[in-house]
Amino acid sequence: MCSVAWADGGGADRQVHHFDFDERAAGNLEPVPMFWAPMAGAAFPRFAVGGFDETVGHDAPPSFRLDSEGRNVAYRYRGDATATQLNCDYLVVGWIRTAQLDDGRAVLSAYHLDRDQRPITETQRFSAPVGESRDGAWQEIRVALPGGPPRARAIGLTLWIVQEDVWRPGPRPKRYIAMHNIHGRAWFDDIRIYRLPRVTLATDAPGNAFPADRPVVLNVTVSDADTRGIGVRLQVADADGRVVFGDDLTIQPGESPAPIPIRLPDIDDGLYRATLHVSAAGETLAERTLDFARVSSADPNDDDGVRALGIVLESGGRSPADTELRLLRVLRAGAVRIPVWSGRGDVPDLIDYSRETDQLLHELLRARVVVEGVFAGPPAELTRAAGAYPQSLMSVLDAEKAAWQPHLTRVVAPYASVFRSWQIGADGDSAVVGDARLPRVVQALRQEMESLTTAPQITVPGSIQWAPDGEGTGADGVCLEVDAAVLPEFIKEHLDAYRERKVPVSSAFIPLPRDGRMDRGGLLRDWFKRLVFTRHAGIETLFVSQPWNVRTAGDAVTTEPTEEFVLLHTFVELVGSADPGDRVYLAPGVTALAFDEGERSVLVMWDDHAGPDGTEYILQLGGASRQVDMWGRSTPIELTDDGRHRIRLSHSPTIVDNVERWLLALRTTMNLNPRFLAMGFERHEVEFTITNPHESAVSGELRFDPPPGWQIRPSRLSLTLAPGQTLVAPLNVSFGRDETAGPRGIDVSMKLMADRTYELTVPLEVTIGETDLDAWGLAFFVGDRLIVRHGVTNRSNETLNLRSVAIVPGRSRQYRLIDEFKAGQTITVEYHVKNGESLRGRSIRLNLREIKGPRLHNLDVPVE
The missing domain is CATH 2.60.40.10 (Immunoglobulins)
Incomplete structure (x- = not known):
């Protein structure tokens, strides 16, 4: 972000040049502004022209008007008033007014020129396209132009009117009619070029993810021809906007100053945004932001992946292979899906950039990560050849194999030993799910692949929203998309329907949260619960799209982790390697899902009924000593005087690890039968059962604490149970005739002796009502x-x-x-x-x- 009326502390104007097109006083009597020449070529006919408009201007007439005449028109500046300096960035600010441009667009582009006035094409940047102006209003446009390569000497500008086929490239629907604006016009005025300090904000951590063994260091560079009066402030805030660090920096003058390393103090796990603000005389010159993650891994160099997590790499927007590899290692991903056919004409297939990918594949296999190939769409070559009307993947594979078989061979032959399986269609691709041609396509693809590899494993995407198809597709596995349309607590019910029909569900795909109906915090909570419920339902591998963003500026590629990256890391570190265990009842509205690993368990809990400050629960969890939120932030657990744990639960999931597994199993063995008690009866015969899941004998006493006005006889029991032994005790339960219908809680308080003394209270629920x-x-x-x-x-x-x-x-x-x-x-x-x-x-x-x-x-x- 930048201002448009700057002067630096030294008094030198940062404005490189101002095009106001008021050139009559300077002696220009031509119809076109000085040093502006029309673009030539078949797409730019001579009858589409530009020139002065003496009646229209932004601040005042004249302005530079382009007339499209139904075609494209562009004018390029060829003067010498835009010379640049090294180690500076630039900003171009201008104003555009349009008329009759419903389909066409007016655009300004800026780029660097070499000493011979030749454009350095890779530096070209475009403004946002401007369509029809409301009420003839002027619209401001901006182009941020990073400093050019060493051969750059000046800035070039081009003013454009382009028709829809130019500014909106890509496939068109069938029978699409392209519209051209015959009388489209655009006025350009008050175009200013500003010199800015060159500002960089970066880290040395690949992917900007810092594991626990690495200090968080931000590298700041600010260079300018004159640094006098420039103020630089660095600020770091967490995902909730709370500032955790702020400092004013002193910069050193020079053409190539060294980066300033800023080491941050210890910060909690989570996602952070660093903001570098550069100003002069109270005006903003430049601002840079960088998202980075702090995560606490047990061993960040551990190459062993966790089977519970798989990452789907995108066809476009990829990071360098070493960056992707580092991020996958930090997440300890146990599986990776890579598109082998991109389905996009502008993105090559895997075989076309295999050199860059082979390093990644080699390291993944060395780390025993399962690699799967995805036919995300038709081969890139076929997509490009189809032009405006490309076919879908299913249409291509259902056609004559002569069209797609060579592209299949190019991928499968060299990578047959690399990819464990091959998926037809991208995850979440609704065009593939339910397509009646899918069984036929699976058979055709399998037939061709069997000539290239032994027993190819073919999978297809599916959706948990769809009822399972009893006939099947012939695929070896189905990856079910578990999206926000299904509430997390009903995921297991939907998955059980697939198991009953014997559908081979091999994995699940959990889309990243993008639903605008919730606030961001609610979306992330729902998404994390979706991960937990799906894993607890027995799905071995959960796939998610790559949880990082990729920004490119010229040749520079910046990879930034997202909030989901941090949440995934927490999930994998604490839950990923454990097996689904029991669902534990704690209280109405409380969800508690156990994941077991040996004699210990991890308990994931939240309370949907909790208030803003949460609700405190007293639990006996054995050796547990901390609770961790979904961001990975750890808090010590306070113990009561009798050795129980004070846990505060809210709507957001919290995780407690190192729980003694037998204590959770003990809770699930306790039962009252029947649990439905009819009104109107003075006394109910109820049977209480409890089983000892501990490896040694357990003895002690327990007490029943019913609701007020109730009586339970006997109210106390003594027990001595061998491993696996069950106690069955008859109880008499009574309550008044004025008791209302609904659930009631009966607390069972126990003091048990096993390997040590344990005090715990377990709530049991009964329902009062009338059966008829x-x-x-x-x-x-x-x-x-x-x-x-x-x-x-x-x-x-x-x-x-x-x-x-x-x-x-x-x-x-x-x-x-x-x-x-x-x-x-x-x-x-x-x-x-x-x-x-x-x-x-x-x-x-x-x-x-x-x-x-x-x-x-x-x-x-x-x-x-």
Whole structure:
């Protein structure tokens, strides 16, 4: 970001040149501004021209107007007023006004020139294209031009009007009609070129990911022809915007100053953004940002991947091979998918840049990482040859094999021993999922590949949203996309449907969070839960798209990790190598999923009912000593006086490792049977069971703590259990007839002696209700009148006669009779309460009693 009215501290104007096109006073009587020449060539006919417009201007007339006449038109500056200096960057700022450019666009481009005024084409940068201007308004355009190579001597400018086929290249839909603006015009005015300091912000860490054994050092360079009066400030903030470091830097003058290394203090794991701000006289000259990650790996040089994580590399936007390799190692990815056919005309296939990729493949195989090839689309050569109307991958592979078989051979023959499997279609490609031609394509591809390799493994993408196809595709495996359309807690249910149909689900693809319906924090929480639930459902390998961004500026490539990179690292380090374990009940609304590794477990927990500050729980987790958030930030766990753990849970997942596995297993063995207790009975016979999962005998005492007004007999039990032994104890449970329907918690407090003494409390849940009656209630306002609805369904096989009662605080009771209530019938009755506003925040009791029968149901309905 830059200002447009600068002067540096030394007083020298940073403006290199100003094109205001007011040249009559300078003696230019020609129709075209000085030193501006039209672009020649077949795409730029002579009848499309430009010249002065003496009636229109930005600040004041004249301006430079281009008339397209239905074609492209461009003018290039060939003067000598734009000389440059070494080690400086430049900014071009101008103004454009357009007319009748609905489909065409006006553009300004800037580039460096050598000493012979020849453009250095790789330095060319374009402004944002400008279409039809509203009400003839002028629009500002900017082009940031980094400093050129040593042979650069000046800046060249070109002003353009281009039709749609130029500014919007790429495939077109079938029967697409390209529109040209016959009378399109554009005015250019007040074009200024500014000299800026050359500013760089970088690190020495490949991919800008810092493992625990490496200090975080930022390298800052600021160079300019005159550094007087320039202020430089470096600031680092975390993903929530909290500033963790800030400092004003002193820069040294010189044409090629050495980078200034800035070592940051110790910072927590997470994603950070460094911002370098360069200013003079209160105006911003330049600003650079760099995202980097701090992650704590047990051993950042460990080459062993974790089978739970796979990374899908993109067809375009790739980083250098050594950078990708380092990032994959930091994440300890156990599998990598690489596109072998790009499906894009502007991106080569794997075989066309094999030299750059072979190093990566060699290192991945050496690290025992599973490598899979992906036919992400048609071969690049076929896509380019198809021009504006390329075929889909399925159409290409379903056609005569003579068109695609040579491209298949070019990839499979040299890489048959490298790729473990071959996937037809990119992950998440909806055009492949469910295509009726897929079985035929799988068969054709397998037939051709069998002549090149032994028993090729062919996989296809799928979607968890689709019902499993019993006929199948003939593929050896399916990678199911688990997207945000399925809530995390229902992932296992969907996967079980595939297992029941014996669909060979080999892996899952978890798309990166891009849904705009949630805030960013909510998206990341949902995505992390999706990872956890999918892994807990038994999927061995979870694939995600590469969690880093790639920025290019000339020949420089900058790779920046994303927030998902940090979350993946936390997931892999703590959960990735463990096996799915039990789902542990802690409290209503709390999710607790265990992952087991030997005698220890990792517990991933969150509380969907927690308030802004979270909810504290007292748990017995054995040797656990820390809880880690999804960003990898670790917090010591406080212990109670009796050795239990204080854990604070929120909506965001927290991870506790080093949990003694047998303690979690003990909780899952405890049960009350039955768990449904009918209203109206004075006493219920309930059976309590508990099994010892410890490798040695366990003895101790336990106490039942029921809800207020309840009684459990006996209230205490003594136990001595050998390994694997189960205790079965009969209990008598009683509660009042006014108890309301719904779940209730019974806490079981224990003091056990195993290898040491353990104190713990385990909540068990029972439900109060009436087996023959389903009832519900709803309270709402119509004006100041409160309306209460009481609905009931007869689940018995009898005809019932019931009395419904509404007990309203401070008001008279209201009654309704429900007679001749037939089996399976549903009836709703209403109660009206005048002036009900005073009841907000209170509850209304709805009571059902069977006339001359034992059935009873109570329900409290809140008034909100």
